Amino acid sequence: MKGWQQFWRQLSLFGLLALALTGCGKDELSTLKPSGPVAAMQFDLMKLSSAIMIGVFIVVMLIFTYVLIRYRKRPGQQGIPKQVEGNHALEILWTVIPFLLLIVMAVPTVTTGFELHKEYPKEEALQVNVTAHQFWWEFDYPDLGVATSQDLVLPVGKKVQFTVTSADVMHAFWIPALGGKIDTNPGQENKIWLQADKTGIFYGKCAELCGASHALMDFKVEVMDQAAFDKWSNGMKGIQSAEPATATSASAAQGQEIFNKSCLGCHAVAGKGGKMGPNLTNFADRERVAGILAHTPENVAEWLKDPQKVKPGNNMPNLNLDDAQTKALVDYLDTLSVK
Amino acid sequence: MSAHASHAPNRSGLWDWLTTVDHKKIAILYLIAGGIFFLAGGFEALLIRLQLMYPESSMVGAKTFNELITMHGTTMIFLAAMPIIFALMNAVVPLQIGARDVAFPFVNSLGFWLFFFGGVLLNTSWFLGGAPDAGWTSYTTLALNQFSGHGVDFYVLGLQIAGIGTLIGGINFLVTIINMRAPGMTFMRMPMFTWSAFVTSGLILFAFPAITVGLVLLMFDRLFGGNFFNPDAGGNVVIWEHLFWIFGHPEVYILILPAFGVISEVVSTFARKRLFGYSSMVFATALIGFLGFMVWAHHMFTTGLGAIANTLFGLATMLIAVPTGIKIFNWLLTMWGGQIRFTTANLWAVGFIPTFTIGGMTGVMLAIPPADYQYHDSYFVVAHFHYVIVGGLVFGLFSGLYYWWPKMFGKMLNETLGKWNFWTFFIGFHLTFFPQHFLGLMGMPRRVFTYLKDQNLDMGNMISTIGAFGMTIGTILFVVNVFVAASSSKRAPADPWDGRTLEWSIPSPPPEYNFAQTPLVRGLDAFWIEKVAGNKGMTPAEPLGDIHMPSPSFLPFLMSLGLFIAGYGFMYHNYVVVVIGMLVTFACMFTRSVKDDPGYHIHEDEIEDKGVKA
Numbered sequence: 001m002k003g004w005q006q007f008w009r010q011l012s013l014f015g016l017l018a019l020a021l022t023g024c025g026k027d028e029l030s031t032l033k034p035s036g037p038v039a040a041m042q043f044d045l046m047k048l049s050s051a052i053m054i055g056v057f058i059v060v061m062l063i064f065t066y067v068l069i070r071y072r073k074r075p076g077q078q079g080i081p082k083q084v085e086g087n088h089a090l091e092i093l094w095t096v097i098p099f100l101l102l103i104v105m106a107v108p109t110v111t112t113g114f115e116l117h118k119e120y121p122k123e124e125a126l127q128v129n130v131t132a133h134q135f136w137w138e139f140d141y142p143d144l145g146v147a148t149s150q151d152l153v154l155p156v157g158k159k160v161q162f163t164v165t166s167a168d169v170m171h172a173f174w175i176p177a178l179g180g181k182i183d184t185n186p187g188q189e190n191k192i193w194l195q196a197d198k199t200g201i202f203y204g205k206c207a208e209l210c211g212a213s214h215a216l217m218d219f220k221v222e223v224m225d226q227a228a229f230d231k232w233s234n235g236m237k238g239i240q241s242a243e244p245a246t247a248t249s250a251s252a253a254q255g256q257e258i259f260n261k262s263c264l265g266c267h268a269v270a271g272k273g274g275k276m277g278p279n280l281t282n283f284a285d286r287e288r289v290a291g292i293l294a295h296t297p298e299n300v301a302e303w304l305k306d307p308q309k310v311k312p313g314n315n316m317p318n319l320n321l322d323d324a325q326t327k328a329l330v331d332y333l334d335t336l337s338v339k
Numbered sequence: 340m341s342a343h344a345s346h347a348p349n350r351s352g353l354w355d356w357l358t359t360v361d362h363k364k365i366a367i368l369y370l371i372a373g374g375i376f377f378l379a380g381g382f383e384a385l386l387i388r389l390q391l392m393y394p395e396s397s398m399v400g401a402k403t404f405n406e407l408i409t410m411h412g413t414t415m416i417f418l419a420a421m422p423i424i425f426a427l428m429n430a431v432v433p434l435q436i437g438a439r440d441v442a443f444p445f446v447n448s449l450g451f452w453l454f455f456f457g458g459v460l461l462n463t464s465w466f467l468g469g470a471p472d473a474g475w476t477s478y479t480t481l482a483l484n485q486f487s488g489h490g491v492d493f494y495v496l497g498l499q500i501a502g503i504g505t506l507i508g509g510i511n512f513l514v515t516i517i518n519m520r521a522p523g524m525t526f527m528r529m530p531m532f533t534w535s536a537f538v539t540s541g542l543i544l545f546a547f548p549a550i551t552v553g554l555v556l557l558m559f560d561r562l563f564g565g566n567f568f569n570p571d572a573g574g575n576v577v578i579w580e581h582l583f584w585i586f587g588h589p590e591v592y593i594l595i596l597p598a599f600g601v602i603s604e605v606v607s608t609f610a611r612k613r614l615f616g617y618s619s620m621v622f623a624t625a626l627i628g629f630l631g632f633m634v635w636a637h638h639m640f641t642t643g644l645g646a647i648a649n650t651l652f653g654l655a656t657m658l659i660a661v662p663t664g665i666k667i668f669n670w671l672l673t674m675w676g677g678q679i680r681f682t683t684a685n686l687w688a689v690g691f692i693p694t695f696t697i698g699g700m701t702g703v704m705l706a707i708p709p710a711d712y713q714y715h716d717s718y719f720v721v722a723h724f725h726y727v728i729v730g731g732l733v734f735g736l737f738s739g740l741y742y743w744w745p746k747m748f749g750k751m752l753n754e755t756l757g758k759w760n761f762w763t764f765f766i767g768f769h770l771t772f773f774p775q776h777f778l779g780l781m782g783m784p785r786r787v788f789t790y791l792k793d794q795n796l797d798m799g800n801m802i803s804t805i806g807a808f809g810m811t812i813g814t815i816l817f818v819v820n821v822f823v824a825a826s827s828s829k830r831a832p833a834d835p836w837d838g839r840t841l842e843w844s845i846p847s848p849p850p851e852y853n854f855a856q857t858p859l860v861r862g863l864d865a866f867w868i869e870k871v872a873g874n875k876g877m878t879p880a881e882p883l884g885d886i887h888m889p890s891p892s893f894l895p896f897l898m899s900l901g902l903f904i905a906g907y908g909f910m911y912h913n914y915v916v917v918v919i920g921m922l923v924t925f926a927c928m929f930t931r932s933v934k935d936d937p938g939y940h941i942h943e944d945e946i947e948d949k950g951v952k953a
Binding site for chain 1: 400401402405408472473474478479480481485486487570571574575576577610611612613615616617618619641642643645646649650653654657658660661664665667668669671672674675676677678679680681689692693696697700701703704707708709710711712713715716717777780781782784785786787788789790791793794795796871
């Protein structure tokens, strides 16, 4: 049939076009642009399996197209086609070949599978504990005595052993460009190791439906060289053991007052405060506000004015701040930096 | 002739439909109810796609979006796909095996009404404070009281009621196929659709108890403060996943095997050839059914089961590709050397082959655990299972509906409209779901109500939404076709497609007793054998005589209504209502148990088609 051929030609053209126009996605996000050994191993398996499968598909389509063109009923055709019961040789052939193809895929599946499940002790890898919350991420570095949230900071070229869990519902911890995901289950701990081979910012996602703002539970991974990482972690540690610095401007001082009164119950700054909400010690250094908005004073103010509008269903109450209070608080939050 | 010969009850109109136990009418009930739920689920899908058309869109809110995806999945699986499969099975299986009815006509009717009331209960959640919003998989702890609303109670109770209906329906088909085959219809002469119905019913028998257990535990957690799934009180969240997927994975095969059956019938009829490799097809069907139970944990590779479990479940999953591959090549070889007619039914079947092949291929890719860590819960998975469930099952159902419509209703569907229906749906389908593979690989998680700008996800989502309109148009054209066919006065012949199996040997639609005389089956494709031998119809296996029929009954409706009422009582903790509802149900069960119902006879002289003297 003409229509069929044409359709398939158009579909494949269209697919190629779509791919060309979108590239392979954004470098910081796509699984097709691996930026570490885990993602690279997974990408290799993806390439191997899709190559085999596309080969199978081509064979099926060749037979399919031939049969549909060659054996369509023609006008005036008489008689009954020969009734064929089957053909053992052929049937065995298309049982054995898939088996062989599966074995080709099975071998790297097993080896990579065990490779990815290795657990690295602290001598070999940076340890990070991840706790997922509705709808934010908490990161603890037990060996460094440092805690942060929303922005995960990692040194380049070093294995990182993550221990993940959840404080409320199931989430899934996923940094596509660095490697596959693992669920964070309440009441349990899961392990996964990743490594970034490039410095820069990568996008992290929550991949398990976790409530209203599941889609907005993004985080950022900031990969820096070892020296910068050490500087960052020392800065974090220094602040966490010291008294909170006194704010520099009058507005920021007013903001600090509001913060200490209204926010410190849930949010920790410099080692003081609650753990209900994200740790804000290095808030001013963050790439994003609430994981999703560009980090601008306007967006910080928007969040403070009405947290439910930005992230529906999150646990932060509306503090009913007036404009002056909001501005003061923004000014104070802007001073929370370790850089 | 019989001790309790009586006359046929004279019922008509709505009362007839509420009380019928005739498998052909129950098939139509399943089709209408399933069709309405299909339209509802499709409408939900369209809203989902409209919301995702542009980044950071706010057409529906975050909470409404989660309700939409939950109800879309639940509705399509439990309330649309399964009932339409049951519609085809009811319409076709007894005819294909030469039976007068199913083994338990009363149970058959009960199964329908339980499904119907369960589905209605679930959907009333939209008007009673919000639909379930924890996903169709209802993962705990999100599905517990602390984290989700009242809607999940509707999910828990609606699915329990509907699930009983499905379970007893499956048992009924198992018994029917084992016990009611016409003389000469051995297992290895059964048409492929009946075979797939048989294996599917077996899967239902073993899979549905697992979800029922899960739902009961979840009900205890939600309604009575149990702590099975609450980790703060020693519960375990992963247990729910196991219970759900021990049901959920076989469910995929419960859905797809009947589609395989339809494709086998349609491809063979319209190529005018017997099915290539029939015995390997039977073996492959049974093997797929068996393996379907062994692989549930491949939905849980990222749950943290460890390398050994993941690898074993991964390899077991890959194995399913072998029997599925056998089927694909057997279909191709069935058409090889045939005279292929491209009717609408066959267009759907032919369109099924490459589409389902793509779904199967991505299935093998997903079975590789290390790679699945990237695919899992991303749009790649969404694309994969829509290729299987829409490109496989829905194409199969459309094929089956165009094929058997004349047998079910005695009217032909319009072929021109049918072809428009096929092409708009087919093209729309590929536009919708093909780009989603890439969206997933490019880092888009599934079940997100929105996505941010500047992530290169805009174009794929836009194309996907445009495709959804194509599928919508296709569906509307089908509905139009149904009305066109219904209003046409032209009656369908008994054997419009030059069919091969027994259902084509009797009039369209069949009389209520199906076969005036039980046919004698002399081989595979029983009717084809007779036609090739030059016979007008089947050789009867018995003399013409009075036909015993079961009485219609209003009890199945009432019994289901009782559970429906009790369901609301449970949800609103009003135990008076629970007791009233349960009393209705138990009173019906008691009546059914003690009342002697001998049925009735259709007398020899009332049989329209006198048949041949045996």
